Amino acid sequence: MIADDTYTSLGAARRLHVLGDWDHAAALLAEEESTEALELKAEILYERFLFRVDGLEAAADAIASLDPESTQARLLTARLAYTRLLFQVDPLPEDYETAEAGYRFAAANPETQGWAEFHWGALLDNVREDSAAARAHYAKALQASYQEGDLILESIVLRHLAWHVVDDGDREEGLRMLRRSLHLRSAAGLRPQIAAAQLLLAAELPEDDPERATLVETARNIANELSLTWVRTGLEKLAA
Incomplete structure (x- = not known):
């Protein structure tokens, strides 16, 4: 029974982590003491800090417990x-x-x-x-x-490389990379990362492009729901 409960907690926490529900994901692991659970909790609380720029102490404490x-x-x-x-x-x-x-x-x-x-x-x-x-x-x-x-790793790398490709003068290739990054994240259901990818792609599109408007709208919904601090700030700058 203990093994089943632990497996259930870990599995549910991983799913909530993907969705950006960091608070509930961490709460599910509050009483877990296995190495796997402690590492997952530390990753969850770190990612919450990364996207919300809040909760540094909780993230640091969780990492220090490893x-x-x-x-x-x-x-x-x-x-x-x-x-x-x-x-x-x-x-x-x-x-x-x-x-x-x-x-x-x-x-x-x-x-x-x-x-x-x-x-x-x-x-x-x-x-x-x-x-x-x-x-x-x-x-x-x-x-x-x-x-x-590892499609998630590919998605993350493409997002960062795309900026350099655009700066080098190949805007079309940069946009292709940003779109692939977004599609890979969407397929995995990574909601915080989806909003980040939508923001970055929107920033590279003309202001009157309908795709840009859709990206901004959907990214804003996710950012507001999950309190994604720097994503919301980026969206506000696009609208200014």
């Missing part, structure tokens, strides 16, 4: 440090070094290599503003997504 030498703990610690820097939410002096070290560690593990390479690229791209170095890591992450058949 085995500090585990790959998942190192990767989530790195991601938390990166997000503090990205949004300038109580950043620590050592956050950049913490993030880079965690990504390097996770990139050495075949099970997390692709995701670690992506996050390493985002750190270089968005914090260090080193486009060339970032794209090298994105390329490794994209290759890993193809090898592993």
Whole structure:
């Protein structure tokens, strides 16, 4: 019975996580003590912080409860440090070094290599503003997504690479990448990530394009429902 209850809690929490219902997902795991449950809870609370830019302490505490030498703990610690820097939410002096070290560690593990390479690229791209170095890591992450058949990883990498492709002058290819990213997320039902992809694609379309209007409308509905702070801010800027 205990095993069945744990399985049910984990399964339900994973589904709620996908839907962006972080509060209920975390609540389902409140009494769970298995490594799998603690890692899932930490990921859920981190992602809530990432999208809402709120709940830093809860995310940090959940990550601190993990085995500090585990790959998942190192990767989530790195991601938390990166997000503090990205949004300038109580950043620590050592956050950049913490993030880079965690990504390097996770990139050495075949099970997390692709995701670690992506996050390493985002750190270089968005914090260090080193486009060339970032794209090298994105390329490794994209290759890993193809090898592993990880469509979610592919979606995430395409979204970040598309900006560079557009800046290089190939707008049509950039739009193709953004649309594929959106379609892959939609197929997986990842509601917060869907709204983010809709925002980014809408921003690249002409103001009078009907597709842009539809993207803004649907992204706004999700962002308001799930309290996606930076997605709502981005939508407001599009409407200004």
